Amino acid sequence: MDTIWSRYVQGCMTLYSSRRLRFHDRFREKYAQLFDLGDRPLRILEIGCGPGALAGALHRWYPGAEITGLDRDREFIRFAREHEPGVLFREGDASALPFPAEQFDVTISNTVQEHVEPSAFFGEQQRVLKPGGVCLVLSSRRGLHAAAPCLEWDEAEQRFWEKASELDDSMEKYGVCRYPMTEAELPAAMEKYGFRDVRTGYVTAALTPDDPSVSPELAREMILSGKYNDLEALDSAVLTLGERISPEDAEWMRQRIEEKYALRLEQYARGEKQWDTSVSVIMVLRGVK
Numbered sequence: 001m002d003t004i005w006s007r008y009v010q011g012c013m014t015l016y017s018s019r020r021l022r023f024h025d026r027f028r029e030k031y032a033q034l035f036d037l038g039d040r041p042l043r044i045l046e047i048g049c050g051p052g053a054l055a056g057a058l059h060r061w062y063p064g065a066e067i068t069g070l071d072r073d074r075e076f077i078r079f080a081r082e083h084e085p086g087v088l089f090r091e092g093d094a095s096a097l098p099f100p101a102e103q104f105d106v107t108i109s110n111t112v113q114e115h116v117e118p119s120a121f122f123g124e125q126q127r128v129l130k131p132g133g134v135c136l137v138l139s140s141r142r143g144l145h146a147a148a149p150c151l152e153w154d155e156a157e158q159r160f161w162e163k164a165s166e167l168d169d170s171m172e173k174y175g176v177c178r179y180p181m182t183e184a185e186l187p188a189a190m191e192k193y194g195f196r197d198v199r200t201g202y203v204t205a206a207l208t209p210d211d212p213s214v215s216p217e218l219a220r221e222m223i224l225s226g227k228y229n230d231l232e233a234l235d236s237a238v239l240t241l242g243e244r245i246s247p248e249d250a251e252w253m254r255q256r257i258e259e260k261y262a263l264r265l266e267q268y269a270r271g272e273k274q275w276d277t278s279v280s281v282i283m284v285l286r287g288v289k
C-alpha cells in the first residue's frame, strides 16, 4: 500500500529488534496469563504487525495456531516474510480489513490503536472475530530508561537531535498517534464498541544487559537495539529534512553512533558493568466478542 511508516516514522530494524526483546520468551508466561487463550489451535490475526516480531513470538508460543500478520506498509511486510517464515503476512488496512466476517478466534495488535480511528479499529475487529473470539490490544505505557554513560548525548548531539525534531513535521503529517487513549479510556472504548468481559493487565519487560540471567547473545541484542534505533532515526531525519541537514553533519552523527555502541559492546565484553536498563510497561487490554 505504501512505505511511509518504515521510511519516515520507524525503520524495520528499530521495530523488529525492540519488539523481539519486548516479546522475548523470558516474558512469555506473563503475556500468556493475560492473553488467556487456552491451548486449542487458533486462527490469530495481528493488526499493524510491522516487521513481524510479535507475530513471530505468537508462532513460538502457540505452535498449533495459524497466524496472519497484516500491515499497510509494504516494506514491513517484505521484511516480515523474510524473517518470520512460519507466519502468513499480507498488506492491508486496519480500517477496512480484507477478510470476510467471523474468520478469527483472536485479533491482536501492539501500539497500533493510537494510530487508527477508534470506531474502525474496534469495529473491524468485531466484524472479523468469531462469536466468543478474543480481542487483545497491547499498548506501551510510560516505562523507564537509564542509559549507560557512554551512550548519553553530549551537547553537540543534543543540539543535532533538537534541531532535527524541531524541523520534522512527519508525525503530524502522517497522522501518527492521532487517537491516543489513557489507561482508563481504553477499556471504556472497548466496551463502547461492543466487547464484553473487558479486562486490563500490565506486563513489565526489563532489559538490563548486565543482569546475570541475561545471556551474552541477548545482552548484545539489547545493546544493539539502541544502535538500530539511532541509525534509522538518522536515516529518517536525512530523508525528511533533506538539505536542512548537511551531509557532513549526518556523517559525523553516524560515526558518533557507531563509536558509542562499539564502546558499550567493549565494556560488556570486558565485564565493566554499566547497569543501563530499559523497562517497558505494556498494557494488555482483553475483550470478548
Ligand SMILES: C[S@@+](CC[C@H](N)C(=O)[O-])C[C@H]1O[C@@H](n2cnc3c(N)ncnc32)[C@H](O)[C@@H]1O
Pocket (backbone or CB within 6 Å): 005, 015, 016, 019, 047, 048, 049, 050, 051, 052, 053, 054, 070, 071, 072, 073, 076, 092, 093, 094, 095, 109, 110, 111, 112, 115, 116
Ligand atoms: C508503532 S508501529 C507498531 C508495529 C508493530 N505492531 C510493532 O509493535 O512492531 C504501528 C504500525 O501500525 C501500522 N499501521 C498504522 N495505521 C495502519 C492502518 N490503518 N492499517 C494497517 N496498518 C497500520 C504501521 O504501518 C506500523 O507498522
